[in-house]
Amino acid sequence: MTDDKRQQAALSRLVWQSRMSMLLGWVLSAVGSSLTKGSSPALVVLSSLPAAWVAFYSTLENVEDMLSPLAVRLLGGLRPGRVLVACEVYDVVLLLGSLTAFSLGVPIGGVLAAYLVAASPLPLVLDIVEEIYGAEMAEFDPEMSFRFTTHFYSVSALVNNVVSVPVGVALTFVSPVLVLVANLVLSLIAIALRCLGARAEERAVLLGGEVEQDAQDEELFASSTAALAFLLRRPAVSPLSVLGRSFCAALSGSYVLIYVGTAHGHDFYLWLMVCTGLGSALGPQLGRRLRAAVGTATTLRVLAAASAAASLGAALLLPARSGLYAGCLMLVLVQTASWALVTSFVGERQVMLKGKQFLDATTWAQAAGALGGILGSWCALLLAADEDPRLSLLVCTGTFLALYLYLGRASGSPGTDQSDQSAGAR
Structure with a gap:
């Protein structure tokens, strides 16, 4: 050796x-x-x-x-x-x-x-x-x-x-x-x-030594405005992607579960909490396996599309008692795909970006995630999701579809192809 x-x-x-x-x-x-x-x-x-x-x-x-x-x-x-x-x-x-x-x-x-x-x-x-x-x-x-x-x-x-x-x-x-x-x-x-x-x-x-930052990358991130412009052109690491996912998670989260608990009892609410929790634990593993099989760009689009479909299904099924179980299953699927998305965003940020690039990307992502969560929670409250979740879930569906279209640009983003090749080579 x-x-x-x-x-x-x-x-x-x-x-x-x-x-x-x-x-x-x-x-x-x-x-x-x-x-x-x-x-x-x-x-x-x-x-x-x-x-x-x-x-x-x-x-x-x-x-x-x-x-x-x-x-x-x-x-x-x-x-x-x-x-x-x-x-x-x-x-x-x-x-x-x-x-x-x-x-x-x-x-x-x-x-x-x-x-x-x-x-x-x-x-x-x-x-x-x-x-x-x-x-x-x-x-x-x-x-x-x-x-x-x-x-x-x-x-x-x-x-x-x-x-x-x-x-x-x-x-x-x-x-x-x-x-x-x-x-x-x-x-x-x-x-x-x-x-x-x-x-x-x-x-x-x-042992490994410090990885030197490319001078061109430092120039690209010379200011916060330049950093944001760079990130917005790369949906896999963009704060806009993080904001959209966080907004949707809040729209389809606590207040919708409260509606289920109010309408169908505390025991059902507890079981739904456990099931969505399990979905959020399985989501990151799903995202990693998809990435290894089909690459980053395709994985992100598949997860956004699946989230939109599951959110729409929940909006159509939940209000009817006959569709309660299927509607709750859709909520679990939304949670699973949503957590797979956020893990993919974080993982790609760590793999694709280095040094100042990574710190600036993390700065924007953390702020965007917090803002999306606040906006989504207030939007769900204003839409009375705890009394009727349909409108909140439909807004969630539309946002996931917009995110799907935005993530469609990922295939043309510099850095993504390299990540896809390394994932697919395993």
């Missing part, structure tokens, strides 16, 4: 070790955070927090998401592995402070509310840094990085939508302090795994 091959093999092992440790660390951290977040509405039910708390916390998260461009600028020059470890340490400090406050007699509602407010920036920081970390690893092994990005989004959806929030609610009804203790234990284990991942990451960077 030549020296170059031995170095490449060692580099691949380090990348795999780093990504696996980071993925496992993230899973444990996310489980703990979701347990605590799930306790919030349960404390409202127990009258430990006012009903207005839910609206306040949701608004706080949306405002912080809109600050994502600033966060990308601040975090872009830091070692992502070290930032991830620092976030876990910060979370542990908050949890220890919360448990201390509770032991001193502070009401659990106030303790948990203070913890959630203090920890509210963490999801945004973690999302951004995970993307930066994924892009760094993609410089050394693009296809392995894409696979791990897919796994990250699958596990994220499964943990948040199916497992942790319901368990957090159940633990809160038993003893709210159990939620904080469980979060603390999981975060401590996550720190150890994150440290292992960060060490392997830095060794990989040292």
Whole structure:
């Protein structure tokens, strides 16, 4: 074996070790955070927090998401592995402070509310840094990085939508302090795994060397306007694609599920939540396999078309009791295709773009995703999706069709062909 091959093999092992440790660390951290977040509405039910708390916390998260461009600028020059470890340490400090406050007699509602407010920036920081970390690893092994990005989004959806929030609610009804203790234990284990991942990451960077940014690319991204113009011509990494998908996800999400629960009972609502959660976990894997089979451009168009068809089916079927089960199946399919889309967008951004290009693309994408989510939620509310989801789902269908047409330009986008060839070669 030549020296170059031995170095490449060692580099691949380090990348795999780093990504696996980071993925496992993230899973444990996310489980703990979701347990605590799930306790919030349960404390409202127990009258430990006012009903207005839910609206306040949701608004706080949306405002912080809109600050994502600033966060990308601040975090872009830091070692992502070290930032991830620092976030876990910060979370542990908050949890220890919360448990201390509770032991001193502070009401659990106030303790948990203070913890959630203090920890509210963490999801945004973690999302951004995970993307930066994924892009760094993609410089050394693009296809392995894409696979791990897919796994990250699958596990994220499964943990948040199916497992942790319901368990957090159940633990809160038993003893709210159990939620904080469980979060603390999981975060401590996550720190150890994150440290292992960060060490392997830095060794990989040292072994592989820094990837130089092409001078022409730096010139293309010399200003924010130039960066946006560059990205809009490439739908696979465009913030407009992210905005459209996020807008549709909100239109076909919470308020439509509330309609189903109101019209057909709480048990049906719970089962639908679980099924859509499973769909969101399967979606990223579906997107990765499609990409390997038919390439990026075709995958994006197929997913957008499938989302539009499923959304239209839900609009036609849901209002009729005879079409309830088929309509709910359509909602699950919308969720599955939608998560496959967002994972493809993130993965392509990590594989296609480097250095300043990637940071600028992430800046625009994070802002666009937050804006799309806010616009979609308010649009669904104004269209009374919780009382009759048809109009909201029809707007969702039209937006997915517009996204399909826009993504049709991806086949002519520079950089996409190279990604398609590498995916199809596997």
